[in-house]
Amino acid sequence: MVKTVGLPAEIKDGERRVALDPSAVKMLVHADYVPLVEKGAGMGSGFSDEDYRLAGARIVDNAGEAWSADLVCKVKEPQQSEWVYFRQGLKLFAYLHLAAAPALTGALVEAGVEAYAFETLIWPKGHPLLAPMSEIAGRAAAIMGAFHLTEGSGTLLGGASGVPPARVVVLGMGVAGTMAARGARGMEAEVTGVDIDLERLFEVHEQQIVTSTLYSNHHNIGEAVASADLVISAALVTGAKAPVLITRDQVESMRPGSVIVDLAIDQGGSMETSRPTSLSHPTYVEAGVIHYCVTNVPGQYPRTSSRALSAAVIPRLLDLARDAKSDHLAGSLNVSQGKVVHPAVAASLQGNYVTEIG
Ligand SMILES: NC(=O)c1ccc[n+]([C@@H]2O[C@H](COP(=O)([O-])OP(=O)(O)OC[C@H]3O[C@@H](n4cnc5c(N)ncnc54)[C@H](O)[C@@H]3O)[C@@H](O)[C@H]2O)c1
Incomplete structure (x- = not known):
């Protein structure tokens, strides 16, 4: 069961977006989840820790605490230094682009992360989390x-x-x-x-x-x-x-x-x-x-991008927190129980991920 939702600061080169703005964090709090927002996560987009605190978030001092949440929501695919936080049963919701990332796929598979990709979610039509x-x-x-x-x-x-x-x-x-x-x-x-x-x-x-x-x-x-x-x-x-x-x-x-x-x-x-x-x-x-x-082209327009992304992500994040099997998440599950489960991702990788770990 999901109780805590982590929002780590982005660390990819030049990336200044954040996946949820304070208004979305307020919606999480309203739904009885505990948002763990890493100190400074919103700074690049003009959202202060105080903005998140006022929205009801718990501000945590480091990435490890944000990644300790039951469900982690972030913008970009986890960078190699973040893979240490992967663990069995962790739910991850982010852009993943695994077809082009065999090593990351291997790390998610090996750790047993339940990885949901923004870009492959196709409900109700198109790619609603890629489009913005x-x-x-x-x-x-x-x-x-x-x-x-x-x-x-x-x-x-x-x-x-x-x-x-x-x-x-x-x-x-x-x-x-x-x-x-x-x-x-x-x-x-x-x-x-x-x-x-x-x-x-x-x-x-x-x-x-x-x-x-x-x-x-x-x-x-x-x-x-x-x-x-x-x-x-x-x-x-x-x-x-x-x-x-x-x-x-x-x-x-x-x-x-x-x-x-x-x-x-x-x-x-x-x-x-x-x-x-x-x-x-x-x-x-x-x-x-x-x-x-x-x-990560939109990363250079963080104020606009973060608000647009947050608006699209929050309803699906609430769905994921409540019921990971919801129809509203169709197409987004990429890695589950140690396997690549998205057919197009699996076909592109052709099983070539495990060998590239490390
Ligand atoms: N680099 C970045 O920072 C960044 C940011 C956002 C999106 N993107 C990427 O941009 C790409 C497009 O995303 P989108 O949301 O516009 O997708 P989309 O699904 O809206 O559009 C894709 C289009 O490609 C067309 N297409 C498929 N095969 C084709 C082919 N062989 N020849 C010509 N056209 C073909 C499809 O018919 C469709 O119209 C994706 O790879 C997405 O990940 C990159």
Whole structure:
């Protein structure tokens, strides 16, 4: 039975979000749970310990005390230094992205943690715990892409009189892709939206969110990226490793100084040339192309992100605390009783997690 809910401070590089704001903590208290909030957990998002105390939380001095709770709720996947807190029967609710994290998966499996992932929860539809962060990451992708073009080819998205606008290709027209396209269109770039879902392509075409649409296959993507100034990937297959949509030779076909923003990097990345980067070192150059592959893009907008995430998380957290088998948690259980139980995650890892421990 869940009595205590832990809220540890985030420790991933540059991460300033917190999973629950004081208003959500108040809801936990109202439902008779005891929130254990690590000292300073909300500081990066502008919430003081006093704000949490007034909401009814117990402020604890260190991460160990927050992790001692029956149920731990946090933003990012536990970093290696946090794995010591894993134990049999602990309930964990966070972004996990296990398809791209075999070592973390092994640690959760070995310890017997009941691990529920925000990003694979699919009730009542879509990905309600991924969507708020995808919305923010999508908007940020347009901003980051436009910014890093100043370090690369020096192309301004909107062009100028006598100079055509930049070409932006967005792969995956879901929540993140749509917001990225809107951001790039807002800066008056020419935007091509790419997806395998023709209905979705109809919608974004009809609503003029993009200037053109393209069916996603290797040939079409190759032609589009060869003339692109900025490529943003936001393609997702729930729970699975991201599909690799752009090969190395296609990246090499891009003009030097072009930019790739690979939001799908948290699921392993959409480019053959992608590898995870951090908020303190967000980019690298490969094949002459600037790659921005930050795995926690919304972490740099903590005030907005934490409130948006908290609003989405709190009703499901209350469900999880009351009844871990609730239908409202559909799809979120990834690891249970020493096994990977999410089919797409299991298929992506193909049992390759245990061997990578340690
Ligand atoms: N890096 C970050 O900080 C960050 C933050 C938030 C979200 N994300 C990631 O962004 C990605 C997108 O999330 P979302 O919420 O927008 O997902 P979503 O489910 O709303 O959209 C995914 C889209 O990808 C499309 N798709 C699937 N296979 C495709 C293919 N082969 N070619 C083209 N399109 C394809 C789907 O049809 C869908 O429209 C996820 O990997 C998510 O984890 C990253």
